[in-house]
Amino acid sequence: MDHGREVFDRIRFVLVETSHPGNIGAVARAMKTMGLNRLYLVNPKVLPNAEAIARAAGADDLLAAARVHGDLVDALCGCRLVVGSSARLRTVEWPLLEPADCARRLLAEAGEGEVALVLGRERSGLTNDELARCHFLAHIPTNPAFRSLNLASAAQIFAYELRRTWRTAAGQHSEEIGRDPAPAEAMEGFYTHLAQAMADTGFSDPAQSRKLLRRLRRLFNRARPDRLELNILRGILSAAQGKKTPERFHKTDPARSDPSTTASGGNAAGES
Numbered sequence: 001m002d003h004g005r006e007v008f009d010r011i012r013f014v015l016v017e018t019s020h021p022g023n024i025g026a027v028a029r030a031m032k033t034m035g036l037n038r039l040y041l042v043n044p045k046v047l048p049n050a051e052a053i054a055r056a057a058g059a060d061d062l063l064a065a066a067r068v069h070g071d072l073v074d075a076l077c078g079c080r081l082v083v084g085s086s087a088r089l090r091t092v093e094w095p096l097l098e099p100a101d102c103a104r105r106l107l108a109e110a111g112e113g114e115v116a117l118v119l120g121r122e123r124s125g126l127t128n129d130e131l132a133r134c135h136f137l138a139h140i141p142t143n144p145a146f147r148s149l150n151l152a153s154a155a156q157i158f159a160y161e162l163r164r165t166w167r168t169a170a171g172q173h174s175e176e177i178g179r180d181p182a183p184a185e186a187m188e189g190f191y192t193h194l195a196q197a198m199a200d201t202g203f204s205d206p207a208q209s210r211k212l213l214r215r216l217r218r219l220f221n222r223a224r225p226d227r228l229e230l231n232i233l234r235g236i237l238s239a240a241q242g243k244k245t246p247e248r249f250h251k252t253d254p255a256r257s258d259p260s261t262t263a264s265g266g267n268a269a270g271e272s
Contacts (some may be wrong), residue, residue, distance in 0.1 A: 014182035025055030026152030032059035034159035076184035081109040094137040103161035197237040
């Protein structure tokens with residue numbers, strides 16, 4: 001088996017609400033030429049059809065095996081690293097990677113578990129809420145005067161960088177290797193808990209805290225806590241919500257709880 005196959009098998013290409021089935025087929029072709037095969041579709045406007053198969057040009061096995069999800073959260077389930085691709089830079093700053101750096105991150109993390117590259121809609125890309133579910137933003141530095149880049153072309157660039165980086169820098173690992181960051185679904189549970197705790201404690205108005213929550217997502221995505229750390233954070237949130245009380249730490253005096261002594265300290269069997 002091709003060395004590195006296991007690593008490549010842990011890399012998902014996630015397409016969000018793709019409008020044209022032909023683009024899905026073209027992405028499948030771009031992936032297969034570089035040895036990638038994990039295609040995930042989030043709420044596509046049209047499921048892969050004859051046009052998609054024609055554009056896949058022999059990569060129809062990827063289309064047949066593609067997983068279809070109703071939302072991005074489900075598509076990212078189990079992923080330890082998520083990178084979102086965007087043709088435009090955002091007003092809220094995000095940790096930014098160019099394709100080569102993106103490939104290095106994905107490959108290094110795929111040595112330890114599932115990872116995902118998320119590509120957005122053909123016209124509008126990813127929403128800010130979708131981007132908030134990513135640890136990094138990957139940006140292809142195109143001509144500022146003409147940024148139009150086809151979805152499949154973008155996928156081909158990322159797929160090529162993954163293949164090239166694997167061939168030329170195999171064995172390189174990031175500083176994150178050895179850790180086991182909490183997967184995407186665990187982080188989503190934490191963010192839901194965090195939003196509720198902020199509302200319960202009066203810290204923020206739920207109707208006006210979307211931008212604040214995006215910034216907090218960015219902070220914790222940068223920190224990438226593991227499951228134990230996430231449990232600690234959720235325990236703190238529960239305590240702030242009043243679901244835990246200080247009394248649980250108070251130890252009972254053994255002398256007071258010993259049934260062999262009376263309230264006055266005498267022996268229950270009687271004194272001589």
